[in-house]
Amino acid sequence: MSSSSPKSKIHTIKTIVSTIGTVATTVMVVRSVAKDYLPPEFRDYIYLGLKSFIKKCSTHLTIVIYESDDFKPNEIYKAAEQYISTKMSLKTNRLKVTKTPNQEHPIQVSTDENLEFTDTYNEVKLYWSSDLDHPSTFATLAMDTDIKEKVMKDLDRFIARRDYYRRVGKAWKRGYLLYGPPGTGKSSLIAAMANYLNFDIYDLDLSTIKFNTTLRSLLVATENRSILVVEDIDCSVELHDRVSAEHRRGLAQDNHHGYRKEGQVTLSGFLNFIDGLWSSCGDERIIIFTTNRKDKLDPALLRPGRMDVHINMSYCTPSGFRLLASNYLGITQHDLFGEIEDLIRKVEITPAEVAEQLLKDDDPDISLCGLIDFFDIKKKQNEKAKAKEEENLAAKESEKIQELQKYEN
Known part of the structure; x- marks a missing residue:
C-alpha cells in the first residue's frame, strides 16, 4: 500500500497536468479560430454576453461616487474621502496629502489614484478604490x-x-x-x-x-x-x-x-x-x-x-468634423456635410464648439441645422474679436510713438 501510494500520486499529477494542457490548447485553438474567422461584431457580442452572465452570477455591487455633479461639488464624495482617510491600513503604500481650509484639520490624507483597500461593515466586505479613467483615445480624437x-x-x-x-x-x-x-x-x-x-x-x-x-x-x-x-x-x-x-x-x-x-x-x-x-x-x-x-x-x-x-492644435477641419459627427451622432454621411465642410474652411471654429452643438440634439437633421446656424453667430464673433484686436494693437503702437516722442524731447 505504501509503495503504490507515491505512484498513485504521480499518476494523478500527470492526469491533472495533461488535462490542463488539453484545456489550454483547446482555448488557444478556439481563440485563434474566433480571431481569424469570426467578425469583430460577433466576437464583441459573445464577449458582452459572457460579461453580462458573469455579472448576474456575481454578488458584488459597484457604487460610483463622482467628485462633482453638474459642475457642483458632490458632498457625498467629500464625505467618502474623509471616511476613507480614517480607514486606511498600514498596508497602504501610497497616499495623497492635501491642504484644506479647515483650521482644525488643515491636512487631509487619502488614497492616491488607482489604489484599492478593503473595509468591513456588518460582516460585509467593502472595496474602496480611486481611479482616474479618461475616455479619450486616438480613435475618438477630432484631429487630422x-x-x-x-x-x-x-x-x-x-x-x-x-x-x-x-x-x-x-x-x-x-x-x-x-x-x-x-x-x-x-x-x-x-x-x-x-x-x-x-x-x-x-x-x-x-x-x-x-x-x-x-x-x-x-x-x-x-x-x-x-x-x-x-x-x-x-x-x-x-x-x-x-x-x-x-x-x-x-x-x-x-x-x-x-x-x-x-x-x-x-x-x-x-x-x-x-x-x-x-x-x-x-x-x-x-x-x-x-x-x-x-x-x-x-x-x-x-x-x-x-x-x-x-x-x-488647429481649428476644426473637415476630417475632424466627420469624426465628431460619427462619435456624437453615429453617422458617416449626410446631405448637409458638404455645406458644413465649406463653412469650416471659411470660419474658425474649435472642435469643442462643434461638439457642443452636436450634443444639443440626437436627431442628426436638427443637430446639423443648429450647427449651420451657429456658424453665422461664430463668424460675427470672430469679426468682432479681430476688430478689437486690431484696435488694441493700434493703441499700443500709439503709446510707443508717444513714448519715443517724450524721449526725443
Missing part, C-alpha cells in the same frame, strides 16, 4: 489623421528605443509642445497619449511653486512611465531670467537686503528641470507643455532636447 498617425508612430518609436538612448548617452525622455487656441483638444490629446501608452499623468501647476529646488523634488518624486504636464505655460508663471533691466535691478536690491521674493521660478531653474542632470532620474518620461500662444514662449524652451515635437 496624418497628425494622429505621426504622434502614435513617434510614441511607438520612443518606447522601443531604450537601448538606443543609453547607447547615445541621452536621458530616456521625450518633450511635446501642444499649441493652439483654447478648445482645440490639447487636454484630450494628452489623455489619449496616456491611455495609448498606459502611462500615469502628473499635472504640474507652476503658479504654486516658489523655489527651483521644489521643481527638482517634484521631478524625483514622479514615477517612471509617466507624463508630466505643464498646461498654459505662458500664463501659469513668469520665468524671471530674461526680464527687463528694471526687474533685474529689483532682484539685486532684494538680494542685497538678504531675502528673495517668493514665487520666483527662474528660467534657468526650469530649463534644468526639463533637461538638466536631475531630468535623468528616471526612465520613459514624457514632458508636455501646452500654450495658446507659442510666440510668447522663450526660444530656450522650444529647442530640440527640451520640446522635441511641436504639434499645432
Whole structure:
C-alpha cells in the first residue's frame, strides 16, 4: 500500500497536468479560430454576453461616487474621502496629502489614484478604490489623421528605443509642445497619449511653486512611465531670467537686503528641470507643455532636447468634423456635410464648439441645422474679436510713438 501510494500520486499529477494542457490548447485553438474567422461584431457580442452572465452570477455591487455633479461639488464624495482617510491600513503604500481650509484639520490624507483597500461593515466586505479613467483615445480624437498617425508612430518609436538612448548617452525622455487656441483638444490629446501608452499623468501647476529646488523634488518624486504636464505655460508663471533691466535691478536690491521674493521660478531653474542632470532620474518620461500662444514662449524652451515635437492644435477641419459627427451622432454621411465642410474652411471654429452643438440634439437633421446656424453667430464673433484686436494693437503702437516722442524731447 505504501509503495503504490507515491505512484498513485504521480499518476494523478500527470492526469491533472495533461488535462490542463488539453484545456489550454483547446482555448488557444478556439481563440485563434474566433480571431481569424469570426467578425469583430460577433466576437464583441459573445464577449458582452459572457460579461453580462458573469455579472448576474456575481454578488458584488459597484457604487460610483463622482467628485462633482453638474459642475457642483458632490458632498457625498467629500464625505467618502474623509471616511476613507480614517480607514486606511498600514498596508497602504501610497497616499495623497492635501491642504484644506479647515483650521482644525488643515491636512487631509487619502488614497492616491488607482489604489484599492478593503473595509468591513456588518460582516460585509467593502472595496474602496480611486481611479482616474479618461475616455479619450486616438480613435475618438477630432484631429487630422496624418497628425494622429505621426504622434502614435513617434510614441511607438520612443518606447522601443531604450537601448538606443543609453547607447547615445541621452536621458530616456521625450518633450511635446501642444499649441493652439483654447478648445482645440490639447487636454484630450494628452489623455489619449496616456491611455495609448498606459502611462500615469502628473499635472504640474507652476503658479504654486516658489523655489527651483521644489521643481527638482517634484521631478524625483514622479514615477517612471509617466507624463508630466505643464498646461498654459505662458500664463501659469513668469520665468524671471530674461526680464527687463528694471526687474533685474529689483532682484539685486532684494538680494542685497538678504531675502528673495517668493514665487520666483527662474528660467534657468526650469530649463534644468526639463533637461538638466536631475531630468535623468528616471526612465520613459514624457514632458508636455501646452500654450495658446507659442510666440510668447522663450526660444530656450522650444529647442530640440527640451520640446522635441511641436504639434499645432488647429481649428476644426473637415476630417475632424466627420469624426465628431460619427462619435456624437453615429453617422458617416449626410446631405448637409458638404455645406458644413465649406463653412469650416471659411470660419474658425474649435472642435469643442462643434461638439457642443452636436450634443444639443440626437436627431442628426436638427443637430446639423443648429450647427449651420451657429456658424453665422461664430463668424460675427470672430469679426468682432479681430476688430478689437486690431484696435488694441493700434493703441499700443500709439503709446510707443508717444513714448519715443517724450524721449526725443
